[in-house]
Amino acid sequence: MRVLVAEDEQDLADLVATGLRRHAMAVDVVYDGTAASERLAVHDYDVLVLDRDLPGVHGDQICQDLVGVGARTRILMLTAAASVPERVAGLGLGADDYLPKPFDYSELVARVQALGRRSQAPVPPTLRRHGIVMDTQRLQVTRDGRFLRLSLKEYAVLEVLMRADGAVVSAERLLESAWDEHTDPFTTVVRVIISRLRAKLGDPPCVHTVPGAGYVL
Template identity: 45%
Template sequence: MRVLVVEDDERLGVEVAAGLRYAGFAVDLAGHLADADFKISVNTYDCLVIDRGLPDGDGLHLVAAHRAAGHRVPVLMLTARDGLADRIAGFENGADDYLVKPFALPELTARVRALCRRREHPAPARLRLGDIDIDLPRRRVQRAGILRSLTPKEFAVLELLATRAGSVVTRSELIECCWDEMAEPASNVVDAVIAQLRRKLGAPPVIETVRGAGFMIGGEPFGP
């Protein structure tokens, strides 16, 4: 899942991005509205985390403009403006959640994860593929009842492949959804993570390489 953090306090932005990346998100950073607007126009995000007091305007104006244009990506306002009128304005202009500074990073992470999972047709909390059980909220994977220890990035890749079981996921799609703008698409980073996933999940292998196209997990995922 890919998140854009719009925050003009460089230190805070780096801390938030680091915390979200540690939790398995791909994170891009923007320090002002113009940069954020450009990144939203060229990338696909699962959630936006937006400060209000930015150098070139109020982050809420960006949210309102994108809602008016029909964009439905979830938005979390992260701001020091804690008045009731400020919170109401946030929701009335299209924000999905509102978190006041100072905040606890685990709470921010939980809120972002909940927003990323908000869909018109919500995904199940668990996915099963044969003897593989994926607990999405707890970020746990078991195979044949044995817990497999995955890194956040490995889990993100497995989650994307599992939710699209039976369909090919290209390297570009994996990088778009599971890495941020600092990733180097020409590198072998995707292949390295896939190789680690195969090793950790064990035999028989479940991730298939579709030559010239990408990767695929066969079958259809289903809930508990």
Template identity: 50%
Template sequence: MRVLIVEDEVDLADSLADGLRGEGYLVDVVHDGAAALVKAGQVDVDIMILDRDLPELRGDVVCRTLRDQQHPMRILMLTAAGTLDDRVAGLDLGADDYLAKPFAYVELLARLRALARRATESNQIVLSSGDVRLDTLRRVAERDGRPLALTPKEFGVLESLLYADGGHVHPDDLLADVWENPADRNRSVVKLTIHTLRRKLGDPDVIRTSPGVGYRIEARA
């Protein structure tokens, strides 16, 4: 997974790059918007961590240009402005996620993992495990041919679990992946959503819980 950090605060950019390389990511760093567009045309970038306030070209322009070019990379936008209007504006530009400075490094990692899952699975339209089937294009889910009436959050959680293909998904990753409003991001809402999703999926139970690790889907025929 290749990450391009676009950040004019050199110390912050270098710190992020060192941390992400330690996590196993391939990392490139540039310090202005013009260089970001050049680098995006030279290497295959999966995720861009993009500061909104940049010299040469602002992050807004970089994001809009990449989306106009239909570049498939995921974009995590950083900004010192964290109001609701700022977040909405950033997402409307085409950013996939939005993080206000100052931020906790562990939160950035969680959001990055969520974007990485979306990037690697972006071409997959129908997800399935055993008799559970989810169509990401039509936004419908079913079990053993029975339609499931899921809320958007339940659908998002099921989608994330199916994307993991039997692997565990940590509650923090589910929060970053499914819950857009930071005020709603606490593990109790994940636990409640898993509970209602289990009930709607019915028996036998296919969601497994591993304390301290997360949740996974166990395929059953």
């Protein structure tokens, strides 16, 4: 899942991003509305965690712009404006969810995960393919009953492949879904993670390379 955190309190923004990354999410961080608008114009995010009162482009305007173009990005407003009228106004702008500060971190993670599921084609919380069972709530994977110790990045790549349900996934899409904007698009990280996944998944091989197209489970 690809997430953008737009929050002008830098310590809070970095803390939120670090925590979301621990749940196998690829997270970019910006500290003002102008930068948020620029990132949203370039990347296809699943979820936007949006501080409403951003400097530069206001959070309300960012929300309205996303809704206006029909973007699939789900919006979680994260703001100190916590009164009922303010929440109603935020949701009326097109936000999908609203979480006032201060917040419980486990609730934030749960809300982001729920919005991420809504931004994609509906899938069950447990994915099953070729003897692989993935529990997307606990971030646990087994194959033929054998528990697999996957890194967060290996898990994220495998989840994209499993959600594709037999369709070919390009290396570019894997980079867009499982890595943040600081990753060099010409790097070999995708091949490295695919190689590690194959080794951990074992036999019979189930992750195949489609020359010139990408990978398929």
